[in-house]
Amino acid sequence: MSAAPATATAPAEPLLVAEHLMKRFPNGVQAVDDVSLTVHAGETVGIVGESGSGKSTTAKLVLRLLDADDGTIRFAGTDLRGLRGKALRDVRRSLQLVPQNPQTSFNPKLTIGDSIAFNLTVHGTRSKPAHARAVELLERVGVATGHAAKHPHELSGGQLQRCAIARALATEPSLVICDEAVSALDKSVQAQVLNLLAELQRETGVAFLFISHDLAVVEHVADRVVVMYLGEVVEEGDAAAIWRAPAHEYTRALLAATPERLLATRDAAAAAPTP
Numbered sequence: 001m002s003a004a005p006a007t008a009t010a011p012a013e014p015l016l017v018a019e020h021l022m023k024r025f026p027n028g029v030q031a032v033d034d035v036s037l038t039v040h041a042g043e044t045v046g047i048v049g050e051s052g053s054g055k056s057t058t059a060k061l062v063l064r065l066l067d068a069d070d071g072t073i074r075f076a077g078t079d080l081r082g083l084r085g086k087a088l089r090d091v092r093r094s095l096q097l098v099p100q101n102p103q104t105s106f107n108p109k110l111t112i113g114d115s116i117a118f119n120l121t122v123h124g125t126r127s128k129p130a131h132a133r134a135v136e137l138l139e140r141v142g143v144a145t146g147h148a149a150k151h152p153h154e155l156s157g158g159q160l161q162r163c164a165i166a167r168a169l170a171t172e173p174s175l176v177i178c179d180e181a182v183s184a185l186d187k188s189v190q191a192q193v194l195n196l197l198a199e200l201q202r203e204t205g206v207a208f209l210f211i212s213h214d215l216a217v218v219e220h221v222a223d224r225v226v227v228m229y230l231g232e233v234v235e236e237g238d239a240a241a242i243w244r245a246p247a248h249e250y251t252r253a254l255l256a257a258t259p260e261r262l263l264a265t266r267d268a269a270a271a272a273p274t275p
């Protein structure tokens with residue numbers, strides 16, 4: 001028997017390691033102030049915090065949609081801040097986004113099928129297999145495949161958000177950042193979409209960085225939680241432990257403000273049919 005390679009025993013590096021991220025906007029707002037977080041392969045990390053706490057800015061820094069003023073971002077062993085051009089485009093196959101508002105994130109002039117396929121053709125897949133894959137993905141996320149030929153305004157918010165998930169998963173990413181991905185949906189549809197994400201994670205091993213101002217939603221999906229307040233991480237750790245015994249005053253206030261919603265979401269999710 002051959003000896004195991006030396007790397008087999010080395011602890012796996014997290015998929016995403018962001019350290020000491022800083023971002024100040026020209027208006028003087030320090031939106032992100034020394035934020036560090038990690039995401040391991042296959043896990044869901046929640047970022048929670050009130051409006052304006054810097055969640056989306058953190059996401060944009062990780063996605064390289066904005067440039068950080070300082071800090072480091074390693075994704076799948078690569079220094080993201082050092083990437084430019086084709087190398088950055090290539091990484092984006094593995095690092096995808098489900099944005100808050102599907103109504104504005106789909107090009108109104110393209111059909112749903114074209115939009116999903118575009119996320120593959122832009123990375124070099126030919127048009128025909130890209131469209132075939134788009135139809136497969138729609139089926140997987142519980143949207144009738146006939147909707148591939150429709151335009152965004154012809155679909156409901158819940159259907160469109162499923163399409164946005166299909167579009168993000170098209171490239172078989174290892175990390176998907178969901179920025180308020182279910183916030184615009186009503187509670188029962190929200191629960192169905194959260195269940196769908198959990199199923200897709202079990203099937204594909206994708207990791208999620210799941211951003212929400214809604215603690216109930218984060219509680220439902222996250223293995224670990226990062227709590228942000230005024231651009232800083234004030235608390236982080238195992239989700240269940242934080243809910244049980246929040247260490248920071250701000251987390252306690254957040255939890256105290258939403259106890260009934262925690263139960264409501266959990267019950268809705270348990271009752272929701274899986275697609």
Ligand SMILES: Nc1ncnc2c1ncn2[C@@H]1O[C@H](COP(=O)(O)OP(=O)(O)OP(=O)(O)O)[C@@H](O)[C@H]1O
Binds near residue numbers: 027031050053057
């Ligand atoms: N492009 C920008 N220019 C100037 N200030 C900005 C810009 N984008 C965000 N900000 C400010 O940075 C801070 C953090 O904003 P961010 O959008 O990251 O918060 P958030 O936690 O995502 O909030 P929400 O829950 O409302 O989405 C806020 O004070 C916001 O007004």
Ligand SMILES: [Mg+2]
Binds near residue numbers: 055056057180
């Ligand atoms: Mg935001």
